[in-house]
Amino acid sequence: MTHAPHTALSQDELKTLVGRAALAYVVPGQIVGVGTGSTVNKFIDALATIKDQFTGAVSSSVASTERLQALGITVFDCNDVAELAVYIDGADEIDGQGYMIKGGGAALTREKIVAAQSRQFVCIADDSKLVQTLGKFALPVEVIPMATQRILRQFAALGGQARVRLKDGVPLVTDNGQHIVDVTGLQITDPLAFETSVSQWPGVVTMGVFAHQKANVCLLGTAKGVKKILY
Ligand code: 5RP
Numbered sequence: 025m026t027h028a029p030h031t032a033l034s035q036d037e038l039k040t041l042v043g044r045a046a047l048a049y050v051v052p053g054q055i056v057g058v059g060t061g062s063t064v065n066k067f068i069d070a071l072a073t074i075k076d077q078f079t080g081a082v083s084s085s086v087a088s089t090e091r092l093q094a095l096g097i098t099v100f101d102c103n104d105v106a107e108l109a110v111y112i113d114g115a116d117e118i119d120g121q122g123y124m125i126k127g128g129g130a131a132l133t134r135e136k137i138v139a140a141q142s143r144q145f146v147c148i149a150d151d152s153k154l155v156q157t158l159g160k161f162a163l164p165v166e167v168i169p170m171a172t173q174r175i176l177r178q179f180a181a182l183g184g185q186a187r188v189r190l191k192d193g194v195p196l197v198t199d200n201g202q203h204i205v206d207v208t209g210l211q212i213t214d215p216l217a218f219e220t221s222v223s224q225w226p227g228v229v230t231m232g233v234f235a236h237q238k239a240n241v242c243l244l245g246t247a248k249g250v251k252k253i254l255y
Contacts, residue, residue: 026251032198032247033245033247035150035152036062038075038151038245038246039062039063039066039148039150039245040062040066041245041249041250042066042067042148042149042150042243042244042245042250043049043063043064043065043066043067043068043069043070043148044067044070044238045074045148045243045250046070046112046146046148046243047067047070047071047073047074047182048065049110049112049144049241050071050074050077050110050112051078051110052077052078053077053078053079053102053192054078054079054108054109054148055078055079055080055081055082055105055108055109055246056071056080056082056109056111056112057081057082057084057108057110057111057112057113057138057139057141057142057227058071058082058083058084058088058092058110058111058112058113058138059082059084059105059111059113059114059130059131059135059138060084060085060087060088060114060129060131060134060135061113061114061129061131062114063114063148063149063150064088064112064113064114064148065088065091067112067148068088068091068095068097069095070094071092071095071097072095072096072097075095075096075097076225079098079181080097080099080100080106080165081097081098081099081100082099082100082101082102082108083099083134083138084113084131084135084136084137084138085129085131085134085135085199086199087129087131088131090132099206102134102137102138102141105141106141107141107142107143108138108141108142108143109142109143109144110142110143110144110145110146111138111139111141111144111145111146112143112146112148112200113126113135113139113145113146113147113148114126114147114148114149114151114153115147115149115234115239116128116153116164116232117148117153117154117155117158117159117161118147118149118153118154118155118239118242119145119154119155119156119157119158119173120156120243121160121215121238121255122145122147122237122238122239122240122242122255123215123216123233123234123238124147124233124234124235124238124239125158125159125161125163125164125212125232125233125234126164126234127163127164127165127166127204127230127232128161128212128231130164130166130189130196130198130199130204131146131198131199132164132166132201132230132231133166133198133199133200133202133229133230135148135202135234136230136234136237139140139234139237140237142243144240145234145237145238145239145240146239146240146241146242146243147239147242147243148242148243148245149242149243149244149245150244150245151158151224151229151244151245151246151251152246153244154164154244156235157211157212157213158212159209159210159211159212162206162207162208163184163206163207163208163210163231163232163233164189164204164205164206164207164214164232165186165204165205165207165222165228165230165231165232166198166200166202166203166204166228166229166230166231167202167203167204167205167227167228167229168203168227169195169201169203170227171225171226171228172203172205172227173225174226174227175205175225175228176188176205178225179205179207179210182210183209183210183230184207184208184209184210185207185208186205186206186207186208186210187205187206188203188204188205189203189204189205200229212231212233215233215235216235216236218233218235219231219233219235220236221229238255239255240254240255241253241254241255242255
């Protein structure tokens with residue numbers, strides 16, 4: 025545990041705390057994998073303070089790329105980098121084994137790609153994200169639009185309620201030109217098997233359980249400071 029604050033911290037302050045703590049995992053002289061979301065935005069802001077110490081970033085979304093570049097951090101194409109030492113990203117839920125639900129920010133496909141290319145996944149999250157069993161947060165799934173209705177029926181058959189994510193009243197379009205369905209009512213007791221199974225459904229681009237690309241470390245923002253959990 026590091027840094028014990030004297031007064032209760034807001035969720036935003038906890039995100040800042042873990043974003044800063046993640047700087048310890050940036051390998052000097054190397055390229056760092058960068059996720060997406062409000063917690064990662066805190067990490068990106070912190071990263072800018074040490075930008076002379078590493079080479080640049082591989083980013084998991086247009087939003088993170090724009091933020092990194094605006095702060096003067098070089099962003100490399102994923103295809104130009106063979107392997108990353110570390111990928112730093114948030115989560116919507118993380119369990120006691122480092123399995124996560126991700127995709128609340130609709131960036132799950134690129135997040136899974138960069139995570140797969142990284143030797144270590146460092147999850148940064150406030151303690152509201154810690155769960156016993158994945159499934160309280162709606163599971164995001166990126167889908168090819170022509171398969172949407174079929175996929176909604178498949179989740180209904182499993183007891184879930186799936187709906188298309190909307191933005192301004194129309195289906196949200198991801199960075200990859202696809203749609204997101206969010207699934208509630210699932211208790212994901214075997215994340216590895218569930219990820220394997222749903223990932224094979226025709227029309228599923230990426231499902232938001234990160235079990236095969238699970239976290240190796242979680243920096244959890246708590247009332248007592250940053251708790252480091254190793255998996
Ligand atoms: C984006 C993600 C994010 O990591 C996840 O939604 C957590 O975001 P935040 O840090 O804003 O709570 O998976 O696709």
